Amino acid sequence: MILVGMRDSPYVRRVAISMKLMGLPYEHQLVSVFRHMDRFRAINPVIKAPSFICDDGTVLMDSTLILDYLEHCVAAGNGLMPPGGEPRKDALRLIGIAMAANEKNVAMVYEKEQRPADKRHQPWLDRAVEQVHAAMGLLEEAVKVAKPWLGGERLNAADVAVAVAWRFCQYYNAAEIPAARYPALVAYSARAEALPEFAAVPLD
DSSP states (O other): OEEESOTTSHHHHHHHHHHHHHTOOOEEEOOOTTTTHHHHHHHOTTOOSSEEEOTTSOEEESHHHHHHHHHTSSOTTOOSSOOSHHHHHHHHHHHHHHHHHHHHHHHHHHHHHTSOGGGOOHHHHHHHHHHHHHHHHHHHHHHHTOSSBTTBSSOOHHHHHHHHHHHHHHHHHTTTSOGGGOHHHHHHHHHHHTSHHHHTSOOO
């Protein structure tokens, strides 16, 4: 199994950390959708990170769909997604919030780094900032009661999604989303990033 994409993508990092937590061996090819576009196109014509090459050569994309596939590649009990009931519903809710935060954070990065300054639309950027604050406010309340993780003693898929989203946000958009407003997320992130599976996939 081959994971393709850079670690500074929250979507790539989410998959990489999840695979380590599930004990799934994989090769990670650090290919950029910007700097290595032709190489990425040869792997996946859509040029979307992460892309994931299965053992039979099938190429999957979208972190949520890749992880859904991988949940069925591990023995029962070794997956990260709660199998059903309220725990699954709770995890899906938090993953959805984290992924929405990722979407808006990535959009902010593109607006600041890819769009020419004279083409930027400040009202649109302000709206994205507001949406990220809304998402982080909901996640702040969730992690306040983590014991020590969102599902209890064992870290699950929601923990990976939330921790990765917060780290990405602070790496790129700390000026717009100041950490001081979210002390519980800061402490929660520090716990997650100290785990060897997170440390092995640095956001750089």
